Amino acid sequence: MGSAWLICTGLNAARIAIIQPVGKGYALSYTYRLDNEFGTMASTTLSIRQATEADAEAIAQVQAETWQSTYADLLPAKAIEAQFHPRSVGFWRRMLRGPEGKFVLVADADDEVIGFVSGGPSRDPKAGFTAEIYALYVLEIWQGWGIGRALFEASRDQLDAEGHDKLMLWVLVGNLATGFYERLGGLTIAERDDQVGGAKVRERAYGWWLG
Numbered sequence: 001m002g003s004a005w006l007i008c009t010g011l012n013a014a015r016i017a018i019i020q021p022v023g024k025g026y027a028l029s030y031t032y033r034l035d036n037e038f039g040t041m042a043s044t045t046l047s048i049r050q051a052t053e054a055d056a057e058a059i060a061q062v063q064a065e066t067w068q069s070t071y072a073d074l075l076p077a078k079a080i081e082a083q084f085h086p087r088s089v090g091f092w093r094r095m096l097r098g099p100e101g102k103f104v105l106v107a108d109a110d111d112e113v114i115g116f117v118s119g120g121p122s123r124d125p126k127a128g129f130t131a132e133i134y135a136l137y138v139l140e141i142w143q144g145w146g147i148g149r150a151l152f153e154a155s156r157d158q159l160d161a162e163g164h165d166k167l168m169l170w171v172l173v174g175n176l177a178t179g180f181y182e183r184l185g186g187l188t189i190a191e192r193d194d195q196v197g198g199a200k201v202r203e204r205a206y207g208w209w210l211g
């Protein structure tokens, strides 16, 4: 990944950020601009790292918050509540103790987990797509800063290094994330009907060729 400028505007503030790869991680430095005047220079370090069991609670919290902000208009409340912390903490602990071949990476900003990605072998392989990203979430306030791309690219590199040739993932049709995956070069490889929390949903699989 090359360095990039990202500008994020709010009601009376703008953040200007530069993200650059540093070793196996990424460094993010940013300036806050308030009321059209530059305030104190602030900086934080963003790293993409392997999650440990100690991250289970923070990952569950990110999942709960992003499900609420992403799926409130797409899924029944029951389905969203099922993801709520602390119910899913046990799931993530088991995942992190986890079976060979599965992984979780977190985006860590000054020791705070602000996003994560999990992946491993495909649960439903289609035409040789042996690797799958199971979940990719970035806290709403951090979205649009290149962190989703950094998590995706780190996963793609890891799966490639493990010898997979093709990567896929499933996303709800209607989720804005479809635009993100298309921007990252994903091609539609399948669609299916499914049920989430008692609601019928349409899901689309995107695929990438690794290597």
Ligand SMILES: CC(C)(COP(=O)(O)OP(=O)(O)OC[C@H]1O[C@@H](n2cnc3c(N)ncnc32)[C@H](O)[C@@H]1OP(=O)(O)O)[C@@H](O)C(=O)NCCC(=O)NCCS
Pocket: 066, 070, 135, 136, 137, 138, 139, 142, 143, 144, 145, 146, 147, 148, 149, 150, 170, 171, 172, 175, 176, 177, 178, 179, 180, 183, 184
């Ligand atoms: C989808 C998600 C992971 C993207 O992460 P992000 O950090 O916001 O995205 P990035 O800033 O890394 O964006 C990377 C590129 O995709 C583009 N992009 C991001 N979201 C997009 C969207 N909804 N539509 C079109 N393009 C999009 C960006 O403009 C950027 O393009 P560029 O690099 O050419 O400038 C994040 O928004 C998220 O967690 N959403 C809610 C949860 C979710 O839906 N997860 C996926 C479930 S399958």
